[in-house]
Amino acid sequence: MTGTTWQYENFEPTGSAIGYRIRRKLDEVQSPFQKIEIFETTDWGNLMLIDGAVMLTSRDNFFYHEMMSHPALFTHADPRHVVIIGGGDCGTLREVLKHPGVERAVQCDIDEQVTRMAEKWFPELCDANDDARAQLLFDDGIAYMADCEQASVDIVIVDSTDPVGPAEGLFNRAFYASCFRALKDDGILVQQSESPLALLELIREMRGEMRKAGFTGFRTLPFPQPCYPTGWWSCTLARKAGGFDFREDGAGVASRYYSADIHRGALTLPPFVAAALGD
Amino acid sequence: MTGTTWQYENFEPTGSAIGYRIRRKLDEVQSPFQKIEIFETTDWGNLMLIDGAVMLTSRDNFFYHEMMSHPALFTHADPRHVVIIGGGDCGTLREVLKHPGVERAVQCDIDEQVTRMAEKWFPELCDANDDARAQLLFDDGIAYMADCEQASVDIVIVDSTDPVGPAEGLFNRAFYASCFRALKDDGILVQQSESPLALLELIREMRGEMRKAGFTGFRTLPFPQPCYPTGWWSCTLARKAGGFDFREDGAGVASRYYSADIHRGALTLPPFVAAALGD
Numbered sequence: 085m086t087g088t089t090w091q092y093e094n095f096e097p098t099g100s101a102i103g104y105r106i107r108r109k110l111d112e113v114q115s116p117f118q119k120i121e122i123f124e125t126t127d128w129g130n131l132m133l134i135d136g137a138v139m140l141t142s143r144d145n146f147f148y149h150e151m152m153s154h155p156a157l158f159t160h161a162d163p164r165h166v167v168i169i170g171g172g173d174c175g176t177l178r179e180v181l182k183h184p185g186v187e188r189a190v191q192c193d194i195d196e197q198v199t200r201m202a203e204k205w206f207p208e209l210c211d212a213n214d215d216a217r218a219q220l221l222f223d224d225g226i227a228y229m230a231d232c233e234q235a236s237v238d239i240v241i242v243d244s245t246d247p248v249g250p251a252e253g254l255f256n257r258a259f260y261a262s263c264f265r266a267l268k269d270d271g272i273l274v275q276q277s278e279s280p281l282a283l284l285e286l287i288r289e290m291r292g293e294m295r296k297a298g299f300t301g302f303r304t305l306p307f308p309q310p311c312y313p314t315g316w317w318s319c320t321l322a323r324k325a326g327g328f329d330f331r332e333d334g335a336g337v338a339s340r341y342y343s344a345d346i347h348r349g350a351l352t353l354p355p356f357v358a359a360a361l362g363d
Numbered sequence: 364m365t366g367t368t369w370q371y372e373n374f375e376p377t378g379s380a381i382g383y384r385i386r387r388k389l390d391e392v393q394s395p396f397q398k399i400e401i402f403e404t405t406d407w408g409n410l411m412l413i414d415g416a417v418m419l420t421s422r423d424n425f426f427y428h429e430m431m432s433h434p435a436l437f438t439h440a441d442p443r444h445v446v447i448i449g450g451g452d453c454g455t456l457r458e459v460l461k462h463p464g465v466e467r468a469v470q471c472d473i474d475e476q477v478t479r480m481a482e483k484w485f486p487e488l489c490d491a492n493d494d495a496r497a498q499l500l501f502d503d504g505i506a507y508m509a510d511c512e513q514a515s516v517d518i519v520i521v522d523s524t525d526p527v528g529p530a531e532g533l534f535n536r537a538f539y540a541s542c543f544r545a546l547k548d549d550g551i552l553v554q555q556s557e558s559p560l561a562l563l564e565l566i567r568e569m570r571g572e573m574r575k576a577g578f579t580g581f582r583t584l585p586f587p588q589p590c591y592p593t594g595w596w597s598c599t600l601a602r603k604a605g606g607f608d609f610r611e612d613g614a615g616v617a618s619r620y621y622s623a624d625i626h627r628g629a630l631t632l633p634p635f636v637a638a639a640l641g642d
Contacts, residue, residue: 090380094369099406100589101369101382127378127561144560144593281423281589282406308587308595310379310560314423315594316587340635349628356619 098282115197149175150342169225171243172198196222232266260297277320305350377561394476428454429621448504450522451477475501511545539576556599584629
């Protein structure tokens with residue numbers, strides 16, 4: 085195809101790469117934290133890279149954003165106060181606000197430039213930013229959770245980049261202890277938990293840190309995510325108490341990937357993942 | 364990592380690419396049909412490319428081979444005679460032969476060199492090749508199905524490359540009509556059916572051709588397959604009659620990805636796929 089090039093992300097931890105056919109670079113900004121680039125692809129809409137790592141494309145981000153939000157929101161009996169740590173592209177916030185019972189959704193991303201770029205190049209993800217229930221903070225998520233009023237939050241969603249660089253502090257016991265403290269007794273912590281094929285050991289370690297912080301129940305839900313390494317991703321839900329049954333009516337929430345059946349299916353791990361996680 | 368390079372497959376139909384970190388090229392052969400290359404990767408074991416397209420890696424081929432075989436074999440009430448068209452790496456044959464009720468499994472791949480390379484570089488996939496029930500043919504699968512005795516086969520598995528080049532004739536009405544004729548009334552046709560995100564239109568067209576050939580019932584089962592474009596793949600099952608309930612005891616079949624729960628989950632399509640396929 086004339087005038088196109090290929091842009092690759094070589095992901096060292098898995099020894100695999102993802103690439104896209106690109107028409108042109110649309111934008112670039114060096115924030116105090118990271119370099120954000122936007123490309124126009126031939127088949128995937130717009131593409132955001134942060135420090136060379138694929139964050140999202142217009143075409144396939146719905147898998148991730150729906151699975152980071154709806155399973156937890158349909159598992160919690162009455163989620164009213166949700167905190168999103170990271171999530172600067174606002175896609176998770178949008179899904180959370182589809183739930184009519186949510187009264188307050190705080191998004192705390194350290195890098196305002198991610199949100200500014202999302203508003204410009206992924207406006208569809210930001211269409212709930214003006215919702216009166218939404219509060220967008222640009223601040224350190226670790227400090228935000230540490231300072232949170234005790235037992236005040238129903239769901240914390242950790243929508244972070246990989247556990248290197250700015251997001252490193254979001255994958256350890258100290259951070260999870262802050263989340264534990266901020267959550268009510270029936271609260272749920274959600275963490276994006278990387279590839280259940282290539283990064284199983286990371287999921288095990290992450291659950292170990294969560295357990296040390298006090299969480300007792302865990303579920304890791306796999307889902308397709310073409311733009312991330314291996315194309316197969318997961319979120320992990322952790323609870324202080326209570327199980328993982330969920331409300332199956334899907335009340336009022338439009339989705340493209342998520343459904344009660346998909347949710348039920350995702351709660352069943354393939355034998356090799358279940359064996360590795362001891363589920 | 365010293366001495367390594369990256370090897371990419373730019374997949375034009377989806378405008379996306381997959382890549383691997385490579386230590387060295389292990390082997391290469393130009394058969395009468397295609398160029399087959401084997402690489403040693405850093406994290407994925409051995410990698411086979413055919414005409415530059417990723418066919419399989421040691422590490423992740425189990426998703427595909429298990430899902431191409433077990434759903435159909437557990438759906439059919441008593442599968443004894445199975446034909447595999449393509450499948451020269453022998454991985455699907457191995458899974459089929461795990462079913463103790465199978466009396467005869469014919470693998471018909473046009474290119475003997477694929478099997479020779481698999482024996483050399485993926486020996487674990489070939490460990491059932493000496494099974495007395497297995498018959499390996501190196502011949503034209505289209506002719507083989509056209510010449511098959513009528514109503515003699517329980518399951519036909521079309522384990523082919525993409526519908527271009529040698530495999531093009533495996534995705535049309537004439538070929539499916541041969542399969543229909545060769546299958547018994549309760550028989551099942553299985554076709555690898557590409558990415559349910561990026562190639563949905565191909566799945567629709569393929570089902571249309573199957574319908575014209577006489578098949579009346581269809582199910583498309585998605586599964587992760589990191590080494591194929593988008594990392595999310597599918598197989599499509601077609602029947603002349605009968606439904607898609609399946610035997611859930613998993614009798615005697617060891618698997619890493621497949622389980623009755625995974626099978627049940629895969630029968631539930633995400634809303635956007637169900638809408639596109641009219642399921």
